[in-house]
């Protein structure tokens with residue numbers, strides 16, 4: 001499913017000058033330098049992807065190690081059906097989700113309090129005040145970006161994961177459903193709620209006069 | 212269409228997936244409801260904010276610790292030797 005906000009794949013592309021075909025050939029021939037090039041080129045941003053999903057540095061490092069080892073083992077079966085970077089990205093996402101699953105989980109908090117309320121007549125209960133250009137300007141600042149990331153981290157896990165996979169990592173609805181072992185419809189509902197909840201969390205910061 | 216229904220169609224609206232007839236009704240409501248217009252705008256800004264905030268973190272390539280790189284390469288060695 002293609003949609004207008006689904007730009008993640010392109011953005012995950014690292015250095016476009018890197019010749020992936022040539023690198024892949026060297027990897028298959030077992031050149032140590034090719035392995036090192038692969039790790040040095042991609043690991044930094046993949047670590048950021050893992051950290052965002054698992055939520056801490058220590059587990060993110062485990063994820064990256066698992067993912068690369070997994071990738072090295074799977075190399076002989078990689079047919080070049082996707083870009084090397086995209087393929088690695090998927091492996092990292094899967095390893096990170098696996099990590100989440102093995103974690104002893106506390107019961108998830110309800111997302112309901114973060115969703116907009118409606119009046120009996122079907123209108124929103126709240127009158128929203130515009131964020132306007134302030135939000136745009138604020139987003140260019142490093143501290144605002146950090147704040148947005150902290151608010152994403154506050155979302156209940158099953159919603160945060162869907163938001164990350166769909167809006168940030170650029171997986172489509174079907175792919176997200178598959179890696180999370182759920183239905184496309186459940187993904188759509190969770191994504192919508194996750195965005196609505198994040199909006200609620202950002203509103204105090206982006207509202208008029210707050211920044 | 213009421214605000215509550217608009218809310219249900221919002222995700223499909225911003226991704227351009229609403230069927231033409233629903234889209235027409237949705238936009239008719241928007242044209243008459245300032246509160247929904249504001250909400251739609253904030254919903255879009257929220258998506259954009261998430262992307263911008265996380266892309267910035269992904270661009271930070273420098274924070275891959277050298278010892279982690281070395282650990283990964285060490286783990287790769289047996290796999291590599293086996294395959295060659």
Ligand SMILES: [Zn+2]
Nearest residue numbers: 213214244247
């Ligand atoms: Zn309305």
